Amino acid sequence: MIKKPFITKDQAEKIIKDFPTPFHIYDEKAIRQNARNLYKAFSWNKGFREYFAVKATPNPTILKILKEEGCGTDCSSYAELLMSKKCGFVNPEIMFSSNDTPLEEFRYANEIGAIINLDDITHIEALEKACGIPETVCCRYNPGGKFAISTTIMDNPGDAKYGMTKPQIIEAYKTLKEKGAKTFGIHAFLASNTVSNEYYPTLAKILFELAVEIKNIAGIELSFINLSGGVGVPYTPDKEPNDIFVIGEGVHKAFDEILVPAGLGNVSIFTELGRYMLAPYGHLVTTAIHEKHTHKEYIGVDACAVNLMRPAMYGAYHHITVLGKEDAPCDHTYDITGSLCENNDKFAIDRKLPEIDMGDILVIHDTGAHGFAMGYNYNGKLKSAELLLREDGSVIQIRRAETVDDYFATLNGFWDVI
Ligand SMILES: *Cc1c(COP(=O)(O)O)cnc(C)c1O
Numbered sequence: 001m002i003k004k005p006f007i008t009k010d011q012a013e014k015i016i017k018d019f020p021t022p023f024h025i026y027d028e029k030a031i032r033q034n035a036r037n038l039y040k041a042f043s044w045n046k047g048f049r050e051y052f053a054v055k056a057t058p059n060p061t062i063l064k065i066l067k068e069e070g071c072g073t074d075c076s077s078y079a080e081l082l083m084s085k086k087c088g089f090v091n092p093e094i095m096f097s098s099n100d101t102p103l104e105e106f107r108y109a110n111e112i113g114a115i116i117n118l119d120d121i122t123h124i125e126a127l128e129k130a131c132g133i134p135e136t137v138c139c140r141y142n143p144g145g146k147f148a149i150s151t152t153i154m155d156n157p158g159d160a161k162y163g164m165t166k167p168q169i170i171e172a173y174k175t176l177k178e179k180g181a182k183t184f185g186i187h188a189f190l191a192s193n194t195v196s197n198e199y200y201p202t203l204a205k206i207l208f209e210l211a212v213e214i215k216n217i218a219g220i221e222l223s224f225i226n227l228s229g230g231v232g233v234p235y236t237p238d239k240e241p242n243d244i245f246v247i248g249e250g251v252h253k254a255f256d257e258i259l260v261p262a263g264l265g266n267v268s269i270f271t272e273l274g275r276y277m278l279a280p281y282g283h284l285v286t287t288a289i290h291e292k293h294t295h296k297e298y299i300g301v302d303a304c305a306v307n308l309m310r311p312a313m314y315g316a317y318h319h320i321t322v323l324g325k326e327d328a329p330c331d332h333t334y335d336i337t338g339s340l341c342e343n344n345d346k347f348a349i350d351r352k353l354p355e356i357d358m359g360d361i362l363v364i365h366d367t368g369a370h371g372f373a374m375g376y377n378y379n380g381k382l383k384s385a386e387l388l389l390r391e392d393g394s395v396i397q398i399r400r401a402e403t404v405d406d407y408f409a410t411l412n413g414f415w416d417v418i
Helices: 009-018 028-041 060-068 078-086 103-111 123-131 166-178 199-218 244-262 275-281 310-314 404-408
Strands: 023-027 049-053 072-075 094-097 115-118 136-140 147-149 152-155 183-187 224-226 268-271 282-293 297-301 320-322 332-337 346-353 361-364 385-389 395-399
Touching: 009 282, 009 361, 009 395, 023 028, 023 275, 028 049, 028 060, 028 244, 028 275, 028 385, 049 060, 049 275, 060 072, 060 078, 060 395, 072 078, 078 094, 078 103, 094 103, 094 136, 103 115, 103 123, 115 123, 115 183, 123 166, 136 166, 147 199, 166 183, 166 199, 183 199, 199 224, 199 244, 275 282, 310 346, 320 346
Parallel strands: 023 385, 049 072, 049 268, 072 094, 094 115, 115 136, 136 183, 183 224, 224 268, 297 332
Antiparallel strands: 023 282, 147 152, 282 297, 282 361, 320 361, 332 346, 385 395
């Protein structure tokens, strides 16, 4: 698949007049279209809802766009719950899928009517202490071992800190029922960034079979099954993107084969996608400001790992386009670096690119999810602005860039001292 930026060089130059690089920019039209396709792919399920994983792109403007497309939010902290509430999400449009949860957060989640997803059996007691057992409650499952699709190992749930074992989760439902809960759901997140149409259908089959077991053993009929996140995007151009319609049909087939015959045909399917909803529809836009020829060829840009941590943290590939040179031959090999005093602050290593001149504008692709959000302030670097390319082609700022005032804001009387 050819990766084409959603802004041109001309557009970028115009935007930069108002908002200097580096910045993140999101494509509203594409975000909406993708959300609509997801809903269409699961339209066979009456109660379907996507709870967007706020941590992927925690910006109120983005949350409101997704709300207009019918999505709820999936939160894992007080701040994310608060943001969801401020954006107008109400019961049952908020999931609280946290782990190692402070009691105050259970209390607040319950107060605003979020559906609480328990990560552990001991959280029943914690929840009871915090706010009592709500009428609706969800439990997170971890089957352990390896998660494989046919013979390919996709991820390693046995090493993951999340969720309950099968005996624990069955015990948990029984206890929750005794303590007054009336509506139940199940949740599992077993593999991350899957570029395979088989992930959701395989996961669905596991959860659907467990739902039947729970009905038979504990006498509890689940109301919803949350397939969580994990549907991925092709960061590298050699991969084919997932086909959400094939995925939706795969889940539909498992639903008809397993849940319907067991009398569980009214179960609602929920998702908690983050990456799939946003990653391809965000760019990090940055300018080349230095070139360095030593043991390797370096291009220094004005963004750094503070703006996009995935390459430094995971060695993740992010495609790069040099605007205006989309069709030029990739006959140079560069390391594209940021300015942190960390040698892993590189957006690309040994990347074949067209010749880069100082002042060239680079688009780093697929930064719409887990991009800006993972930012930090190492080396006293500041977080960038976030912009939105609207459907009418105009561009608005949806978060301003940090200033040094923000950086010093948590120090007692910093400006008074100097
Ligand atoms: C991170 C996370 C998600 C979203 O994951 P993606 O890989 O962005 O789809 C969903 N649910 C939970 C509980 C998460 O922690």
